[in-house]
Amino acid sequence: MQNFSYHAPATLGEACALMAEAPDRSRFLAGGSDLHLALEHHAGPVDTVIDLKRIAGLEGIEETPGGGWRIGALTRMAALERHQGLRAALPALCAAAAVVGGPPIRNRATLGGNLCNASPAADTATPLLAFGAQVEVSGGGVPGSNASRTLALEALWAGPRSTTLRPEEVLTAVVIPPPPTGGGANESTANESTAHGNAFARLTRSAMDIALVNAAASLTLDGSGRLASLTVALGAVGATVLSVPGTDALLGRPVDEALLEDIGKMAETAAQPITDVRASAEYRREMAGVMAMRAVGWAAAPAKGDTP
Amino acid sequence: MTDSLDIVGQSVTRLELEDKVLGVTRYTADLKRPGMLYAKILRSPHPHARIVAIDTSAAEKAPGVHAVLTHHDVSSFAIEGDLLVLDARLRFVGDEVAAVAAESPAAAADALELIRVEYEPLPPVFDCGAALAPGAPELHPGGNLVDGRRLVVERGDTEGAFPTAFRVFEGVFHTAAHGPVGMETRSALAEWDDDRLTVHKTSRSLHAHDRKILSNALGIPLEHVRVICTSMGGGFGNKDEGRLGPLAAFLARKAGRPVRLEYSRMEEFIAGRNRQAMVSRLKIGVAEDGAPVAIEMRSEMNAGAHVASGRNVTRRIGQGALYLYACPNARFEGASVYTNHPAGGSFRGLGAPAGHFALEVLMDQVAAGMGLDPLEYRLRFHVGPEGQPGRRTTPPGEAIPDEPVEGGVPFSSHGLRECLLSGAERIGWRERRQPNGSATGPSRRGLGVAMGIYKGGVGREAQAEIHVDRRGRVEVRVGVVDVGQGSSTILAQIAAEALQLPLDFITMVMADTAHTPPGHITAGSSTTFSSGHAVKQAADTVRNRLRERAAATLGVSDVSLSGGVFTAQGREGAALTFHQLCAALPEPVIEQVTLTPGSTDRVINSFSAHFAEVEVEMDTGRIRILRYVAAQDAGRIVNPRLAEGQVTGAVLQFLGIALREELLMDPTSGVTLNPSFLEHKNTAIVDFPPVEVLFASQPEPLAPFGAKGLGEPPVVPVYAAVANAVANATGVWLHEAPFTPKRVLQAIAQQGADRP
């Protein structure tokens, strides 16, 4: 590995200012589980590493009024996977966090790192996209930089391993909106006993592996068990994590075999996989359908009162 | 004496365990010397090329560089017949072009980039068919068919027998190339003292191979070469005797300083010796009752750039087809073919797992076709203790060959049936196995069985030396390497048992040519049998001599020996401790034994019967192993805990190989595409259930304390046990390994799952 100077500033302002000095030869460091390998294999010359872990206020999980969530960018996978409130409300996110690497990796790896690394196989990205999450980023007051801003998660990624952030910008938090009330499709049932569910499904070669395909679903069922909202996201089958378009057309239908078949076909169509040494494009496409069906089926099971 | 054993049969703690657990054990790559240099290798970017010119002047002048080695600097000695220390002809992407020794690994790596090579690319050839076609580029003089011929082994007359068969079953079976991935990568440290050479290296054969190769390659007398293997971090029969040692030694000689060469993980995958791809065409003819009447297997192994011990690998593909079922007519034909793949070599079980995959899956298809339960089929038709039908052709008294193909030669011991019965009972075959698996719907479950037959008592020339000195130190010196399988502990137990001394009286001295008598290669599961024989015989002699001395000292005609104390027979109270006796020795007691064990009229084989229970996800093609029972016949078990570890490790290793491990090569450039742990996907321990291990009870009469070989036999049936369980679950036969989800889905799509 190359030699570099290491900085651990105490404020966001210092971190961003340091980065602004030599943006092409500097990198932010969170848990380091991606950065370490990048420095060894493909990062290009890097001589400055700026650690974000000493900056106060970037870590933590809190529920916001109305049932949304705000999660600090430096929050580790281990904290996500163990958080009781999160497990009840967003099992898809906890399930995704719980399969990132093994326990030592999950004790280091952060949510912000997973998103900023911009791998299309990033496991937590898929449920967050299904939730319609947003990210807060800050340029730390560096002259010429953006002020703090909020952008939709999908606007964070430019392509594989590439984000739309300015070099000095730090991702500070992920904001997950409250689940939709499900009023859109069917006004009359909006206020009746709606139920929310979400789930994450993933396919790998062995117990410890990067996803060949992952899928997340977030849905609302109305009082009669019909879909009042549905979003499905897929990972590792495109240049970025992607949403399955057109799921609104399924609203009003019950979650049954026929619906799952349709979801499977829509996911296969949405997927834009490549062939690599892990799997062929053809197999990935087929599995995108299977994983989407699983995620939707599992998301609906607790919403319907079944156990998945 | 063997009726009541004190130490053989006990799960004593393996000798080097504490050091390994504490991280104190020193592996070759941990060794350092003052002034030591680090070596790096320049590797070929072409699958097939000739070096036209090579300019090392800039590299030689680079900071910290002390030696650069090319094919101009080495002798013309061929290491394994077809392998020069460095060669102007390059035969795979990753082949060794040149080597650099420098003061740091980084300086050596930087210097590699300064070597200018002019290559003349030659047409490559990657698959066996193309390599054997007329006009194919020849990789070695004499052509691409190794030895210029196919190996043929035959009993009876298969050609005549097939037309008489009631039914004939056929199948083609493929297994893929994969990396054996010992945790320790290959490494060698060479140092010269004047004209004497010492090499530490990862090794399985320092007397029988490394020392001779170094002596020949460097042109120095054998006595001037010392080879040591401190500790092995994963052997599996795979740490070869190729270029590693000579390259380090030539560099050290040129630089005038010690040189250590250590492979990176990527080099280990590309330039270590891999298990090569094999294909077998199998044909089984059966009588009306299902009895096999003719078995014919034709196999090809893609040997890669150099064959090394690959001939034996190919030979073992035929093992099961020739021996596992009683069958009067059997024929095996095997070809090893040179291609521009990375070089292959030996690995645990040689070709036997691939051959058994073909045989045991097709036998399940036979059983299904004949309407017989696969367990019943095997119980009826497996080879019995009497050996194959027919008459012995080797004259009596004359040693039968290592692997007699002829009939009429009985097994010395035979626990196959016991394994089948005990394994079936453990997994609950009769109660739980349903002809069509045990579930319908998206996840299906099934049970499968497969047997294995393998060499269990390879008689290699073996030597052992025992020294007992006046301080009571008992040294057992054996020249073989403990490659991690625990042979030092096993040989110590054998010595202690025969000497009738406590185990902690024994000091094992191994794997150093300066302090041990010549030893055989650690291969073919032969150490317990061959070196064990030598150790036991030496220990028997030493014990008798010590007892005679003790009796004389005590003035009685005989003494008993227990717990390190000689007690006079028939004279109350008279006793002498072992250390008292030793202190009075006029000179050390030394016994040296050389022998070649084995039999002139019996076959010594180890047997297996494995049972797998799997679950198959019909929508993803994923196979999960739910339960695995491995019943092994290895004669008497010297150390049950170590033996269970061997079997468990063997099964887990091959479950990974059966399910996912595969080295992929770009079919046009010859570049290995996944030489890393991230992409050559190995098994994680959480992927598998614990392996349930059972042992047959019968000791082997011709083996030391009755112990047969166990290192390789438990890998042999694994592919087939899994494939047969998948077939039971889904109705789909797998003929191509590894059984990746994609291949499983393809098989389901092609063959159609026979149940909803």
Ligand SMILES: Cc1cc2nc3c(=O)[nH]c(=O)nc-3n(C[C@H](O)[C@H](O)[C@H](O)COP(=O)(O)OP(=O)(O)OC[C@H]3O[C@@H](n4cnc5c(N)ncnc54)[C@H](O)[C@@H]3O)c2cc1C
């Ligand atoms: C053995 C192993 C197994 C793994 N398994 C998985 C897996 O199963 N699933 C999976 O999704 N990932 C996996 N990963 C990848 C990795 O662990 C995750 O992507 C992790 O979440 C990265 O977080 P980190 O805190 O370690 O990021 P770092 O490595 O510290 O940073 C990653 C990148 O993001 C940038 N960055 C980090 N934080 C911020 C921020 N707040 N603002 C701006 N830029 C930032 C860094 O500069 C760097 O470029 C694995 C990694 C390893 C080594």
